[in-house]
Amino acid sequence: MIAFVIRRIIQSIIVIMVVGLVAFVMFRFVGDPVNQMVGLETSIADRELLREQLGLNQPLIVQYWHFISNAAQGDFGTSYQYRRPVSEILGERLPATLELALVSAIFAIAAGIPMGVYTALYRDSVLSNIFLTVSLIGISLPSFLVGILLIFIFSVHLQWLPSFGRGEVVDLGWWSTGLLTATGLKAIILPAITLGLFQMTLIMRLVRSEMMEVLRTDFVKFAKARGLKTRVVHFGHALKNTMIPVITITGLQFGSIIAFAIITETVFQWPGSGLLFLQAVQNVDVPIMAAYLLMIAFLFVLINLIVDVLYVVVDPRIRLEGS
C-alpha cells in the first residue's frame, strides 16, 4: 500500500514537472519578459542589467529550476496586465471559482443520482424517456449556449435571476464568499446549473447503467426474496453498490468542472480564475497563463492521486501492482 502511494506520488511529481516545463517554455519564449517589464525609453545597458538580475542569461536548465522552485513557493512572477504578483491576483479570484465549482458539483450529484435511479427502475416510463432525451441534449449543447439560453429565459424574459456577477460578497479574511447573501445566492444559481449540467447527465447515465447491472445480481434477488421492502432493496442494497464508480467519476470530473468554468465564467461575467485566464489569453499575459496551467495541473494530479488511493482503500479487490 505504502509502496503504491509512493509510486503514485512520484508519477504525479513527474507529471507536474512536465507541465511545469511547458509552462516555463511559454513563460520564457512567448514574448520577452524584459520588454514586458521596462518602458520604451530604457537603454539597452539597463535592459541587459535587468536581464542579468532576473537571471535570464543563465543556462536554461538553471532557469527552469528557478521557475519550478519559485512556483512551488507560490511565486509565479508579475502579471503583464495588472503589474501585480500573479499569486495575489489568483488568490483573489480563486474563491469565486471554487464556490461555483462546488455548488455545481453538488447540483450535479443531487439531481443526477435520483434521475439515474429513477430511469433505471422505471426504464420505459414517459418521465425516464424525457430524462434520457434531456441528457442527450445536455451532452450535445455547447455549455455557453446553455448559459445563454438560461439567461434568455430567466434573466431577460422572466427577470427572476441576475445574469452576471456574484452579487454581494462577504469577506472572511482571505476568503470572500457569495453564499451568505441573498443576492449572492441568487447570482450563483444560473452559472452553477450551466456548469453542472454536463456532469449531471454524466452521473445520471452512469448511475443508470450501474444500477441496471446491480439489479440483475443475485444478492438483490435474494434481498427481494427475503421479503425486504422494495425501498430498502433499491436504496440500501442496490444504490450503495453503484457508488464506487460514481464517486470516482465525480471526483475526476471536479478538475474538469474547474477548467470548464472558463466558459461559464465568461458567459456570466463571473469574477473567477477562469475569466482571469481567458483575459490573460486574449492579452497574452503569459505569467497568468503559466500559473493557471500549473494550478490546474496540480489540482488534476492531486484529485487523481486521491481518487486512486481511495479506490484501493474502498475496494480491496483491486490488486496493487507493487505489493
Place this chain on the structure above:
Amino acid sequence: MSTDYQTNEAKSLLRRVLDSDIWYSFKKSKVTMVAAGVALIIFLAALLAPLLAPHNPFDLASLSLMDSLLPPSWTGMGDPRYLLGTDDQGRDVLSTILYGSRISIAVGLASVAFAAVLGITLGLVAGYMGGAVDAVIMRVADVQLSFPAILIALLIDGTISGLTGGVNREETAFTVLVISIGLSFWVQYARTVRSSTLVERDKEYVQAARLIGLHPFLIMLRHVLPNVMGPVLVIATINLALAIITEATLSFLGVGIPSTQPSLGTMIRIGNDFLFSGEWWITLFPGALLAVLVLAVNLLGDWLRDALNPKLR
C-alpha cells in the same frame, strides 16, 4: 472493355454497400436516418451557401446600417427581405448563418483531419517502433489527456498569438484554430492506432514484408495502416461534433474566428451583446443551428460506434 470493367466494379461496390451489415443497421434505425438527413441538409446548405443565401454578408458594399437590428420578417416589424432579421451591422442573419456554418464545418473538418493525421502517424510510429519512442509519445499523450481539450486549445491559441504578436488576426484565425483544435484532439487517435498496431506488427504479413526488405516506413504506411483504420473512422465522426463545439466555444470566447467573417460561434458572441435589448434572433438562430448540427453528428457517431462494434452484434 475497360469501361465495362469499371461499371461492373462500381455496381459491385454499390451491391456490397447495400448488402453490408452497416447499411442494414442504418436502415433499421430511424433516429440515425433522420440524423443523417439533417446533417446532410446542413452540410449541403453550407456548401452551397453562395447559391442559397439571399444576400452576401461579406460584401461590405451591400450592407446598410439603416437595416441593422431588424427583427425576423414574420414578427411584423421586420423587413420581408430579411427572413430571420439582421444583426448590428445590417447583415442578413439567414445568409450569415449559411456562410457561418460553412466556416464552422470547414474548421471542424480541417481540425479533425489534422488531428487524425497527427494522431495516426504518432500512434503508428509508437506502436511499430516501441521502446523509447513509444514511451515518450505515450507519456506526452497521457499528460495531455488529463487536461480538457478546450483548455489546451486556449493555451495553444494564446501561445500562437503571443508568438505572432497577434498581427493579421483575420487571415491567420482559421489556421490558428485548426492547429489549436487539432493539437488538442490527437491523443485518442494515437492511443487507438497504437494499440491496434501492437497487435498487427507481429502478424505474419508484416513479418513477410519485413523479410523481403521493405523499409519500415513503407510497411507502416502500406501494410499496417489499412488494417488499423477501422476504429479511426468512429473517433473521427464523434470528434467532428467535438471539434465544431470547440470552434464555436473558442469563437464565442473571442479567440476564434473574428467578426468580419463570422462563424456560428462568433455570431452567437455578437448576438449575446444584444440579448438584453431584446434582439434575440442574432443569437438564437445560429445557436439552434449549431445545436442541431452537433446533435445530428453525435447521433451518427454513436450509431457508427455501435454498428462497427462486433461485440454488440
